[in-house]
Amino acid sequence: MIDFDRYLEQEKERVNQALERCLPVSGPTIIIEAMRYSLAAGGKRLRPIITLATAETLGANSEEVIEVACAVELIHTYSLIHDDLPAMDDSDLRRGKPSCHCMFGEAVAILAGDALLTLAFEVLARYGLEPGRERAALLISAELAQAAGAEGMIGGQVFDLHAEGSVLSTSELELMNGMKTGALFRGAVRVGALAANASPEQLQILSGYAAFLGLAFQIVDDLLNHVGTQADLGKPAGSDQIRFKATYPALIGVEASRKRAGELCNTAIEHLDRLDRPADRLRDLARRLVFRTT
Amino acid sequence: MIDFDRYLEQEKERVNQALERCLPVSGPTIIIEAMRYSLAAGGKRLRPIITLATAETLGANSEEVIEVACAVELIHTYSLIHDDLPAMDDSDLRRGKPSCHCMFGEAVAILAGDALLTLAFEVLARYGLEPGRERAALLISAELAQAAGAEGMIGGQVFDLHAEGSVLSTSELELMNGMKTGALFRGAVRVGALAANASPEQLQILSGYAAFLGLAFQIVDDLLNHVGTQADLGKPAGSDQIRFKATYPALIGVEASRKRAGELCNTAIEHLDRLDRPADRLRDLARRLVFRTT
Numbered sequence: 001m002i003d004f005d006r007y008l009e010q011e012k013e014r015v016n017q018a019l020e021r022c023l024p025v026s027g028p029t030i031i032i033e034a035m036r037y038s039l040a041a042g043g044k045r046l047r048p049i050i051t052l053a054t055a056e057t058l059g060a061n062s063e064e065v066i067e068v069a070c071a072v073e074l075i076h077t078y079s080l081i082h083d084d085l086p087a088m089d090d091s092d093l094r095r096g097k098p099s100c101h102c103m104f105g106e107a108v109a110i111l112a113g114d115a116l117l118t119l120a121f122e123v124l125a126r127y128g129l130e131p132g133r134e135r136a137a138l139l140i141s142a143e144l145a146q147a148a149g150a151e152g153m154i155g156g157q158v159f160d161l162h163a164e165g166s167v168l169s170t171s172e173l174e175l176m177n178g179m180k181t182g183a184l185f186r187g188a189v190r191v192g193a194l195a196a197n198a199s200p201e202q203l204q205i206l207s208g209y210a211a212f213l214g215l216a217f218q219i220v221d222d223l224l225n226h227v228g229t230q231a232d233l234g235k236p237a238g239s240d241q242i243r244f245k246a247t248y249p250a251l252i253g254v255e256a257s258r259k260r261a262g263e264l265c266n267t268a269i270e271h272l273d274r275l276d277r278p279a280d281r282l283r284d285l286a287r288r289l290v291f292r293t294t
Numbered sequence: 295m296i297d298f299d300r301y302l303e304q305e306k307e308r309v310n311q312a313l314e315r316c317l318p319v320s321g322p323t324i325i326i327e328a329m330r331y332s333l334a335a336g337g338k339r340l341r342p343i344i345t346l347a348t349a350e351t352l353g354a355n356s357e358e359v360i361e362v363a364c365a366v367e368l369i370h371t372y373s374l375i376h377d378d379l380p381a382m383d384d385s386d387l388r389r390g391k392p393s394c395h396c397m398f399g400e401a402v403a404i405l406a407g408d409a410l411l412t413l414a415f416e417v418l419a420r421y422g423l424e425p426g427r428e429r430a431a432l433l434i435s436a437e438l439a440q441a442a443g444a445e446g447m448i449g450g451q452v453f454d455l456h457a458e459g460s461v462l463s464t465s466e467l468e469l470m471n472g473m474k475t476g477a478l479f480r481g482a483v484r485v486g487a488l489a490a491n492a493s494p495e496q497l498q499i500l501s502g503y504a505a506f507l508g509l510a511f512q513i514v515d516d517l518l519n520h521v522g523t524q525a526d527l528g529k530p531a532g533s534d535q536i537r538f539k540a541t542y543p544a545l546i547g548v549e550a551s552r553k554r555a556g557e558l559c560n561t562a563i564e565h566l567d568r569l570d571r572p573a574d575r576l577r578d579l580a581r582r583l584v585f586r587t588t
Contacts, residue, residue, distance in 0.1 A: 027446075031452045078408075087401045087404060111451060111452055114376060114407075114411065117411055118442050122439030122440055125433075125435035135423070138422040138428060145412050149321075150325045150329065151318050161401050
């Protein structure tokens with residue numbers, strides 16, 4: 001697994017450099033700083049790496065797809081800033097550092113989130129203006145907007161806010177997670193495929209892989225939050241419990257959650273057997289995402 | 295002017311119907327309701343109307359451009375929701391009705407704004423997937439993202455927040471307004487032109503028109519806020535004064551502000567003389583925007 005660790009580290013560094021190039025060059029310093037601060041707050045870049053790996057699996061040169069991967073991470077980062085706001089999850093820490101609103105104030109944090117979301121679509125539009133990419137870029141932009149919007153990630157966050165303190169069934173929890181985390185996860189895979197001009201069949205297979213992996217990923221997040229320590233997580237351990245949030249460990253217990261995550265991961269990987277391309281990297285990524293400890 | 299009033303009313307109705315068609319069909323009810331509430335809160339639809347009028351001036355069928363006009367209004371509406379938040383301008387009223395966060399709570403208001411912004415880019419991407427529109431749609435998406443982002447509208451809002459209570463020079467105030475209001479105003483004109491496949495010269499002339507008109511528009515807004523009554527404005531009259539916001543009337547007085555708005559309007563209109571198309575509608579719109587009383 002040393003080679004795979006090195007691969008993840010290299011891809012992360014590549015995404016970090018590309019993200020830095022995406023930031024606007026003019027505009028008020030404080031907003032650019034707030035955007036950079038949240039982007040640089042030590043994320044693992046799992047979503048953009050999975051976008052790049054998907055495109056490579058379908059034969060694309062991942063250097064050509066790096067802006068698409070950046071758009072995914074810009075949207076993910078904006079969502080973290082807004083989720084942490086006092087009116088939302090009210091979280092003072094993110095990845096072990098003060099959250100954006102604690103560093104820059106609530107107004108700038110709201111605007112920095114808005115600006116990152118806006119920037120994602122600017123990056124995609126400019127990516128698409130290279131000849132030959134127009135149609136793929138529009139499909140990617142529509143895909144990410146739908147994944148991030150009221151029918152996807154934002155809708156999931158609304159469900160989550162209203163579910164606080166109430167008991168959900170496992171299927172309600174899976175529906176909520178499917179929107180809140182799963183939609184952007186699935187989007188990250190699908191836009192990698194679209195950037196590589198996937199066939200409809202390839203797109204369908206990879207969407208199935210992504211849907212199951214996204215559910216597994218959320219369960220592991222819940223588990224790490226449940227049993228982790230503050231130092232491991234970079235946020236107060238058990239903070240979901242304190243706020244009575246609906247999570248897998250709370251609903252079905254730690255052992256059953258672990259088992260469910262493993263099953264979903266296997267189902268995700270089985271989808272790849274039907275793909276007409278070697279997909280070991282996507283298999284390795286799935287296992288790493290599900291059997292991680294941080 | 296009766297005909298022009300009827301034209302404005304018809305265009306507004308056309309935009310309203312198209313906006314309703316843009317709203318997502320699935321997702322949690324409360325977020326769709328919050329999006330619809332803020333969209334339906336009685337705006338004059340000046341920005342989308344100016345997008346349609348610009349496209350028509352260059353010979354486009356405005357029915358073909360209606361989604362582009364909607365994207366402009368979706369972005370404008372999101373910005374109003376976020377501007378009204380307690381952490382920002384803390385405004386309880388908007389267009390005479392409770393603002394979004396007063397109706398739906400702060401969390402849903404933040405998310406409804408996010409969802410409208412996201413929807414704007416989804417609408418543009420789907421617009422662009424019609425054959426023959428790909429390149430124009432990408433240029434439009436990049437244009438609106440830049441106009442709305444950290445270098446434009448969001449940047450202007452950051453300046454505004456930090457300028458509260460301090461004395462600005464006229465040129466600082468014009469720079470701030472140029473970003474806060476002017477950028478999206480200019481964007482509304484430019485995307486209308488791009489949707490009509492404007493020549494570079496047409497685009498340049500119309501950008502000049504839009505830049506001067508945007509500045510005039512903001513001065514008139516400041517004036518109406520300064521001297522208006524609460525019933526006219528739908529928000530507490532003089533609320534900018536109470537918060538010591540930098541405005542034209544505060545800086546150079548009411549009469550000088552009126553004169554400056556008139557001059558800027560004339561300069562805007564003069565730009566149109568160089569256009570190779572009849573542009574009476576854009577002239578009428580400019581006069582109406584500047585010599586309005588609400």
